[in-house]
Amino acid sequence: MKALKSVLKDHRLVTILYLQELALFLAVFIPLTTWFHAASSKTYFGTFFTVDFFPEILAKGSGLLAISTFLILTFLFFFLLRIFLMGGIFDSLIGKYAGFPHFLHESAQHFPRFLILFLVYSIPLLILTAIAGKTTGSIAQNSPNQAMPVTMMLVSRSIAIILSIVFSFWHTNARFKTILNHKTKFSLAIRGKFFLGFAAYQLASVAFLLLFTWLSVQFLTNAGTGLMVAGFLLMQIGLYVRNLLKLASYKLLS
16 A cells, blocks of 8 residues: 555656546547548447447448558557656656656656567567467367356466566566666566565556446447546546556556
C-alpha cells in the first residue's frame, strides 16, 4: 500500500499517462465510430451492434484499407509515445516529479535505451507465449477428451499471464537500472517479496480495466446519448485506475 499511496501523492504521473491514453481513445473511437455509421446502411441492423452489423460493413469493403492504415499508424505513434513518456515516468518514480520540462528532457534522453529494452524483453515474451499457445492448441486438437480444448485454453491463458508478469518484472528492473547507470542495463533477477507485490498490482490493474471495459461496452452498444456518455466515462475511470495500479507496481521496485 505504501507504493500506491506514494503514486497517489504524485498523481501528475498518472494523469500524464491517462491523458496519453485518452488521446489514443479519442483518436481511434471518433473516426472509427464515424466510419462504422457511414459504411453501414440506415437500417436497424446497420445502426446497432447486432450480429449483422460487422458482416454488413465487411461485405461492402468501403474504406477498409484506409481505416486499417489509419489505425496502424495511430497505434504505432502512440506506442512510441508511450515508450518515450516512460523515460520521464521512471525518472520521476526514482525521485520526484520536477516539472514537465524536466520530465520531457528525461523522456528524450532515455527514449533510445527504453526502446531497446522494450524490444529485448518483448520479443522473447512473444516467442514463448506463441510456443505455449501452439503446444496447448496441439494437445487440445489431438486429445479425445471433449473438455480438453477448454482446459488447454485456460492453461494457455495462465501461462501467458505468468510470462507477461515475469518479463514485465525484469523489464521494470532493467529500466530503473538503466536510469541509475545512465546506460542500457538488463535484469533477470527475481526478488520474491517484491515480485509477489508487483504481480498483485499488475493483475489488479488488468482485472480493473477488463471490468470497466466490459461495463463501458454494455453502455456504448445501447442507444441513447446518456448511455454513450456513461460508457465513455466508465472507460476513462478504467484507464485512470489501471495506470494508477501499474505505476504502483513500478514504484514498488524503485
